Amino acid sequence: MSADLEHIRQIMREADCLYTEAQVEEAIAKVGAHISREMADTNPVVFCVMNGGLIFAGKLLTHLQFPLEASYLHATRYRNETTGGDLFWKAKPEVSFIDRDVLIVDDILDEGHTLGAIIDFCKHAGARKVHTAVLIDKDHDRKARPELKADFVGLxxxxRYIFGYGMDYKGYWRNANGIYAVKGM
Incomplete structure (x- = not known):
């Protein structure tokens, strides 16, 4: 066993559980109901922000009981690190959303650099209206754009530095079945 893998396992052993699987699943169901009330008649394109938004988007889509097109985009600032850098597009959207409502689904609204850049991209590409849904809205005063608020928030x-339900620690533990905080971070 490599030292790095042991470190990754130790992170989970020592982590604080902030939200259990049941709490997260309940929050996702509530977000789905809220989106369904607000967007059922808009024929939206729903974009999952990869990789972090994958689990949230997959679970959320099953709660959206109306016609929609689903796709993905991949933009990152972290590249398996614990601090972000410049925005890097790995895959831009391939579905046209000119004059359409767009729902961007991501794991977390932290400082907002990535989500803000994606919103700007969608608006400049012709979206009629851009909505955002995040599983986690982190509470701090370091928001890049303090006016940026997600339209739909799970929890x-x-x-703290968190992982689970799509969020990672150095590329690991996206698969954790709760929301966990790294000890000391």
């Missing part, structure tokens, strides 16, 4: 979160 609030304290200002």
């Amino acid at each position: 609030p979160c304290i200002d």
Whole structure:
């Protein structure tokens, strides 16, 4: 066993569980109901932000009981690190959303650099209206654009380094079945 893998396992052993699987699943169901009430008649394109938004988007889509087109985009600032850098597009959207409502589904609204850039991209590409859904909205005063608020939020979160339900620690533990905070971070 490599030292790095042991470190990754230790992160989980020592982590604090902030939200259990049941709490997260309940929050996803509530977000789905809220989106369904607000967007059922808009024929939206729903974009999952990869990789972090994958689990949230997959679970959320089953709660959206109306016609929609689903696709993905992949933009990142982290590249398996614990701090972000410049925005890097790995895959831009391939579905046209000119004069359409767009729903961007992501794992977390932290500082907002990535989500803000994606919103701007969609608006400049002709979206009629851009909506955002995040599983976690982290509470702190470091928002890049303080006016940026997600339209649909699953759960609030304290200002710690978290992982699980799509969010990772150095590329690992996206598969954790709760929301966990790294000890000391």
